[in-house]
Amino acid sequence: MSKERLYLFDTTLRDGAQTNGVDFTLADKQVIASMLDELGIDYVEGGYPGANPLDSEFFASKPKLDHARFTAFGMTRRAGRSVSNDPGVAALLEAKADAICFVAKSSAYQVRVALETTKEENLASIRDSVAAAKAAGREVMLDCEHFFDGYKEDQAFALACARTAYDAGARWVVLCDTNGGTMPHEVETIVTDVLKHIPGDHVGIHAHNDTEQAVANSLAAVRAGVRQIQGTLNGLGERCGNANLCSLIPTLKLKTEFSDAFEIGVTSEKLASLVKVSRTLDDMLNRAPNRHAAYVGESAFVTKTGIHASAVLKDPQTYEHILPELVGNHRKVLVSDQAGRSNVIAELDRAGIPYEKNDPKLTRLVEELKEREAAGFAYESANASFDLLARRTLGKVPEYFKVEQFDVNVEQRYNALGERVTVALAVVKVDVDGERLISAAEGNGPVNALDVALRKDLGKYQKYIEGLKLIDYRVRILNGGTGAVTRVLIESEDENGDNWTTVGVSPNIIDASFQALMDSVIYKLVKSGAPA
Numbered sequence: 001m002s003k004e005r006l007y008l009f010d011t012t013l014r015d016g017a018q019t020n021g022v023d024f025t026l027a028d029k030q031v032i033a034s035m036l037d038e039l040g041i042d043y044v045e046g047g048y049p050g051a052n053p054l055d056s057e058f059f060a061s062k063p064k065l066d067h068a069r070f071t072a073f074g075m076t077r078r079a080g081r082s083v084s085n086d087p088g089v090a091a092l093l094e095a096k097a098d099a100i101c102f103v104a105k106s107s108a109y110q111v112r113v114a115l116e117t118t119k120e121e122n123l124a125s126i127r128d129s130v131a132a133a134k135a136a137g138r139e140v141m142l143d144c145e146h147f148f149d150g151y152k153e154d155q156a157f158a159l160a161c162a163r164t165a166y167d168a169g170a171r172w173v174v175l176c177d178t179n180g181g182t183m184p185h186e187v188e189t190i191v192t193d194v195l196k197h198i199p200g201d202h203v204g205i206h207a208h209n210d211t212e213q214a215v216a217n218s219l220a221a222v223r224a225g226v227r228q229i230q231g232t233l234n235g236l237g238e239r240c241g242n243a244n245l246c247s248l249i250p251t252l253k254l255k256t257e258f259s260d261a262f263e264i265g266v267t268s269e270k271l272a273s274l275v276k277v278s279r280t281l282d283d284m285l286n287r288a289p290n291r292h293a294a295y296v297g298e299s300a301f302v303t304k305t306g307i308h309a310s311a312v313l314k315d316p317q318t319y320e321h322i323l324p325e326l327v328g329n330h331r332k333v334l335v336s337d338q339a340g341r342s343n344v345i346a347e348l349d350r351a352g353i354p355y356e357k358n359d360p361k362l363t364r365l366v367e368e369l370k371e372r373e374a375a376g377f378a379y380e381s382a383n384a385s386f387d388l389l390a391r392r393t394l395g396k397v398p399e400y401f402k403v404e405q406f407d408v409n410v411e412q413r414y415n416a417l418g419e420r421v422t423v424a425l426a427v428v429k430v431d432v433d434g435e436r437l438i439s440a441a442e443g444n445g446p447v448n449a450l451d452v453a454l455r456k457d458l459g460k461y462q463k464y465i466e467g468l469k470l471i472d473y474r475v476r477i478l479n480g481g482t483g484a485v486t487r488v489l490i491e492s493e494d495e496n497g498d499n500w501t502t503v504g505v506s507p508n509i510i511d512a513s514f515q516a517l518m519d520s521v522i523y524k525l526v527k528s529g530a531p532a
Contacts, residue, residue, distance in 0.1 A: 003263040006222065006252060009043040009174075009204065009230040010036050010245060012281070014073055016236035017047070022285055029058050032281065036233075037065040039277055040266035041245075044068040045101060050091030059095035067265060069139065072097040076104045076129035076142075079117035083132040092133065099139035101174075102129050106161035107150030119157055126161060127168045134169035141172035143206055148175065148182040151190050159197055166198045172228050173203055177217060180210025180240060184220040191224035204228030207243045209235060214243035219251065222258065233281050234293070246278045247294045250327050268326075275328035288472075300324070301331045302380075341366055344390075351387050355394060365393040375505060376478045376485050382503035384492075384523040385516070391526070398532030400461055400525050402431040403518070406453070408446045408510055424449040432459035447473060447513045454517055464528045465521060467495025475509065490516040494524060 013029050016022060024032070029046065036044045044065065047055035049072050062070055072095040077086040084090075092100050104126050105111045111122045126142060133140045142165035144150075150158040162173045175194065177187070187205070194203060205221035205228070207214040218229050235244030249266050252258045278296040282289045291298045301324040324330050344366055348355050355362060368389065369379060379386040391397040406428045415421050426449035427440045439456035443449030451470055458465060472491035477484050486509045493499040500523060504515025 006262045007042040007228040010041045011045045012232040014047045016232045018238035019236045037068040045071040049095040062096035069098040071099040076102045076125045100133045101141045103143040106144035107146035108154040108157045130168035143174045146178045176206040180208030184216045187217045188220040188224045195225045200225030201227045206230040209241045218243045250295045272328045382501045384500035385502045404429045426450040426453040428453040464530045488512040492520040
């Protein structure tokens with residue numbers, strides 16, 4: 001039996017740009033469009049030409065896309081104007097794009113209050129705009145804004161908006177849950193009615209996530225018969241975001257209800273790059289990835305407690321609904337204060353650390369782990385520090401160098417321009433094979449200064465850490481009062497793009513930071529195979 005085709009439409013470059021704190025540069029847009037194309041997305045919406053200089057420049061020349069159709073977004077002609085006399089429509093028609101996605105109100109209330117025009121004029125605007133773009137040789141679609149609320153308020157008018165676009169030549173008529181408040185059962189019921197008027201292979205869904213149901217609403221619409229889904233990478237979007245393509249794509253590919261009936265442009269090979277795509281976007285935006293995101297999150301296939309870990313080790317899919325590798329993720333059995341021997345062994349296997357199953361040191365490692373976590377260490381969040389703890393307990397970490405002393409000072413003073421500045425200075429004394437090395441460095445804070453000074457000169461080991469850099473620093477106070485204990489997590493990255501996290505705990509934040517910094521450097525030396 002042949003499968004029906006589902007089309008994926010990405011709005012990350014427009015809807016995603018409406019996310020609080022997200023701003024795309026022109027270079028960002030070009031890279032993301034190429035990444036979406038390579039993934040297998042059918043339509044990449046680039047933005048709103050004419051709305052701002054950046055989008056206008058983006059549409060001045062069409063990106064080289066092998067698969068996706070580059071799409072421009074904008075409003076239908078304004079009330080009281082002709083298509084030829086509307087600058088917004090003109091910008092869309094001039095844009096170097098394969099397709100045009102118009103947006104129009106499909107709620108009688110919105111037409112009356114927001115647009116301050118009549119239903120008849122709104123329908124004429126839809127008809128004229130779609131027809132003009134169709135005549136210009138573009139693939140045309142219409143986002144029916146506020147469709148589900150409009151349908152509940154004035155069913156006949158909402159349907160008339162959708163039908164007018166289809167009759168005028170729209171390839172896709174997209175039903176928008178603009179305020180994100182529609183329930184899945186409502187979506188299925190309303191879409192079923194719409195498909196009595198417009199064929200399902202010309203209908204799409206655009207869901208917002210204000211009730212955390214954008215993915216569910218999109219799937220409900222597919223079950224009811226729509227054949228285009230709009231969404232964003234990582235669910236970016238204004239307010240609570242849009243339907244998350246990083247959740248929708250694997251569900252469509254791997255869940256038999258959908259995979260047996262439909263095919264999408266994302267191949268199994270490309271599906272395995274989904275985690276990389278998701279995290280690449282976060283890296284570009286300097287955002288911390290959502291650890292608990294479905295499919296692509298760092299914790300999506302994590303097991304922590306001992307009884308569950310034992311089950312996972314015997315049968316991985318006991319607590320996993322898919323194989324993590326299918327989306328480019330991996331299984332992780334956490335080591336923590338709840339860990340048993342099986343957790344620790346699983347983590348040693350993952351890290352490639354050799355051990356003997358009957359070695360009594362394994363028992364000591366479990367005990368040490370629990371003692372240190374009770375003191376505030378968090379090894380489930382610090383893979384590199386666990387690696388070193390395990391190697392040290394099993395007797396497998398060389399003493400590359402010894403820190404004899406470090407000193408950190410913070411001074412506030414006036415600079416040569418008469419500006420009041422705060423400067424941190426750190427001095428570190430290390431012993432490398434009997435040779436004493438002293439390094440000093442300034443930084444924009446005490447930890448930065450300490451980090452630079454520590455890595456400034458490690459003698460014969462310096463070449464192994466040249467590509468090492470600190471990329472994230474997080475602090476948590478574990479208990480209040482004057483005796484507060486501080487936990488520091490440091491994420492590091494090397495020249496190969498590999499990253500790891502280390503942890504330090506102390507009542508003194510500088511001491512905790514130094515522990516984490518030391519672990520990071522030593523882990524890099526171990527990872528690089530530096531000789532003792």
